[in-house]
Amino acid sequence: MAVSVSQHAPASPAPERGEKVMRFVRQNRIEVAITVIFAILYAIFLIGAPEVYTQFGIYRSFMSTMPYIGVMALAATFVVTLGEVDLSFPSVMGVSAWVFGASFVATGSYPLAVVLALAVGAACGLLNGLLIARVGVPSIVATIGTMFFWRGFVNVLAEGRGMALVDLRGSAWHSVLVGRLPGGIPMQFVWFILLALLFMAIYRRHVFGSHVLFVGDNEESAHMMGIKVMRVKVICFTLLGLMSGLAAIFLVSEVTYFWPTTGDGFLLPALAAVFIGGTPVFGGRGSMYGTVIGVLIIGSLEAGVVAMGIEGFYTQLIYGLLITIAVTVYAVIMRRK
Amino acid sequence: MNQNTSQQTPIVELRDIHKSFGRVHVLRGVDMEVGRGEIVALVGDNGAGKSTLIKVITGVHKPSGGSLLINGEAVDLQSVQDARRRGIETVYQERALADQQALWRNIFAGRELTNWLGFMNIREQKREADRLLRTRMGFTSRAITVDSEVQGLSGGEKQGIAIARALHFEAELIILDEPTMGLSLKETDKVLDFARGIRDAGKSVILIDHNILHVHAVADRFVVLDRGRVAGSFRKEQLSRDQLIEMMVELHHTGQLHVA
Numbered sequence: 276m277a278v279s280v281s282q283h284a285p286a287s288p289a290p291e292r293g294e295k296v297m298r299f300v301r302q303n304r305i306e307v308a309i310t311v312i313f314a315i316l317y318a319i320f321l322i323g324a325p326e327v328y329t330q331f332g333i334y335r336s337f338m339s340t341m342p343y344i345g346v347m348a349l350a351a352t353f354v355v356t357l358g359e360v361d362l363s364f365p366s367v368m369g370v371s372a373w374v375f376g377a378s379f380v381a382t383g384s385y386p387l388a389v390v391l392a393l394a395v396g397a398a399c400g401l402l403n404g405l406l407i408a409r410v411g412v413p414s415i416v417a418t419i420g421t422m423f424f425w426r427g428f429v430n431v432l433a434e435g436r437g438m439a440l441v442d443l444r445g446s447a448w449h450s451v452l453v454g455r456l457p458g459g460i461p462m463q464f465v466w467f468i469l470l471a472l473l474f475m476a477i478y479r480r481h482v483f484g485s486h487v488l489f490v491g492d493n494e495e496s497a498h499m500m501g502i503k504v505m506r507v508k509v510i511c512f513t514l515l516g517l518m519s520g521l522a523a524i525f526l527v528s529e530v531t532y533f534w535p536t537t538g539d540g541f542l543l544p545a546l547a548a549v550f551i552g553g554t555p556v557f558g559g560r561g562s563m564y565g566t567v568i569g570v571l572i573i574g575s576l577e578a579g580v581v582a583m584g585i586e587g588f589y590t591q592l593i594y595g596l597l598i599t600i601a602v603t604v605y606a607v608i609m610r611r612k
Numbered sequence: 613m614n615q616n617t618s619q620q621t622p623i624v625e626l627r628d629i630h631k632s633f634g635r636v637h638v639l640r641g642v643d644m645e646v647g648r649g650e651i652v653a654l655v656g657d658n659g660a661g662k663s664t665l666i667k668v669i670t671g672v673h674k675p676s677g678g679s680l681l682i683n684g685e686a687v688d689l690q691s692v693q694d695a696r697r698r699g700i701e702t703v704y705q706e707r708a709l710a711d712q713q714a715l716w717r718n719i720f721a722g723r724e725l726t727n728w729l730g731f732m733n734i735r736e737q738k739r740e741a742d743r744l745l746r747t748r749m750g751f752t753s754r755a756i757t758v759d760s761e762v763q764g765l766s767g768g769e770k771q772g773i774a775i776a777r778a779l780h781f782e783a784e785l786i787i788l789d790e791p792t793m794g795l796s797l798k799e800t801d802k803v804l805d806f807a808r809g810i811r812d813a814g815k816s817v818i819l820i821d822h823n824i825l826h827v828h829a830v831a832d833r834f835v836v837l838d839r840g841r842v843a844g845s846f847r848k849e850q851l852s853r854d855q856l857i858e859m860m861v862e863l864h865h866t867g868q869l870h871v872a
């Protein structure tokens with residue numbers, strides 16, 4: 276292994292097909308594992324409650340509720356890949372939901388309400404990012420602070436009251452965002468799938484995704500290589516804020532009602548989707564595809580468990596079991612390589 | 613890179629460089645130059661100012677006084693990236709690579725080949741990385757490919773990848789700060805071979821290494837730094853290994869440099 280500057284570069288030996296498949300599995304072992312877990316879970320559902328799972332109705336219901344945690348889990352995957360965490364995004368979703376509702380009531384303009392909700396969500400995320408990347412507050416501490424602050428803020432703004440927004444239904448924007456396609460497929464699910472494809476491409480093929488992986492892996496080496504570490508972090512948190520705004524828009528548009536508690540209860544399912552999907556808390560690696568499957572699993576779990584005739588409060592137990600199994604499988608396959 | 617670069621113009625020239633941190637005067641008027649295709653070893657006791665000096669050259673620290681010339685042109689480096697754009701690259705042992713990422717990502721980190729939307733040309737990056745591994749590094753086994761993660765490599769291989777990467781991006785001067793620290797004997801030999809390879813490719817090296825044997829084995833010239841000043845500069849022909857060692861010991865004890 277000496278340095279030589281010979282001109283002729285022998286090309287890599289072309290691998291055979293079987294070897295190619297093995298290499299693909301080895302390089303994508305997280306993705307393969309999560310797909311298998313998903314298949315097994317659905318096999319259990321289909322055997323346990325065939326009358327429910329062979330009906331399209333249940334999938335329509337999954338597709339309408341899944342995108343709320345889904346879009347946030349996509350952005351949270353970047354934050355977790357940095358080796359950071361954000362606990363405040365459900366509260367940011369609450370703030371955006373209030374801004375969305377209040378600005379629609381005040382102006383009657385759907386697009387203006389959408390833009391304001393997104394802008395406020397992004398601004399809250401930006402604040403997190405600046406606190407963490409610039410000021411240097413550890414992300415778990417910073418976002419505990421902003422989690423309480425924004426939830427309190429919404430309660431103060433809304434004076435603890437809800438807001439009826441039935442007029443949202445009349446707008447064409449409503450149909451575009453959360454309307455139904457033929458067959459009853461909810462538009463928010465279409466948006467979620469489109470965003471999921473975009474996020475997957477960014478995660479593995481875009482320079483931004485590569486930089487997130489580097490910063491999460493080794494901040495100092497990322498800096499030495501000329502990657503703007505601070506900017507990468509700020510963008511990740513801002514993106515999660517933006518997606519929380521989008522989740523708020525979807526949810527409030529779907530139910531045409533605002534509650535001051537909007538977003539509560541989404542923290543753990545969204546993070547669970549990320550962890551089930553194979554993105555570890557240590558940073559520097561992960562899988563956006565895994566998160567998407569994780570969202571499909573988390574999103575169909577509760578209804579699935581209920582449909583199988585098991586009582587609803589077993590859901591948590593099953594969540595816990597699944598997460599534990601998934602992270603154990605990952606720990607094992609990442610250890611022996 | 614530059615129009616007026618001739619064989620004679622040194623790549624880097626330092627004139628009366630000073631550097632203070634508050635009241636601590638670390639560099640006290642350093643004059644030094646590095647020519648093309650030579651390995652210059654920077655030697656001196658701990659705290660002599662070696663690391664500070666190379667940080668001035670690589671844009672980490674701004675000098676408090678004096679001037680820095682790159683390819684004969686006086687420059688005021690703003691950042692590490694600025695120095696890199698001018699062909700000066702530092703290879704740090706532990707900080708150079710990200711362990712969990714594939715080699716092809718590491719080789720192109722911060723300098724990805726992208727389209728206008730910022731999506732990477734992964735095929736091209738992998739092809740280039742593969743060529744780099746095979747020609748510069750001589751990795752021909754199937755065990756190490758562009759998709760291998762860095763964490764599977766030995767210390768010497770990591771060092772080699774970092775050096776190959778710097779060469780690939782047309783570095784004119786590669787600075788190796790303690791490149792053999794923590795490496796086995798065999799690995800150390802490989803790294804020293806890499807240093808020779810850089811010179812053979814017509815580029816230059818500044819080498820800092822505590823081990824005088826390593827230094828003497830590869831360097832063309834030794835610059836002795838003592839408490840922020842250049843105490844002496846010697847060509848390899850002027851000084852045998854034993855004389856160099858003796859000189860360093862004496863400098864350490866008496867603070868005086870006696871040339872045998």
Ligand SMILES: Nc1ncnc2c1ncn2[C@@H]1O[C@H](COP(=O)(O)OP(=O)(O)O)[C@@H](O)[C@H]1O
Nearest residue numbers: 633636638656657658659660661662663664665
């Ligand atoms: N950022 C800094 N602030 C204050 N003093 C420094 C700084 N960097 C280096 N020094 C001091 O400068 C002196 C030379 O350090 P250094 O350049 O690391 O020496 P060497 O690499 O030769 O061992 C030491 O006394 C060190 O304490």
Ligand SMILES: [Mg+2]
Nearest residue numbers: 659662663664
């Ligand atoms: Mg040093």
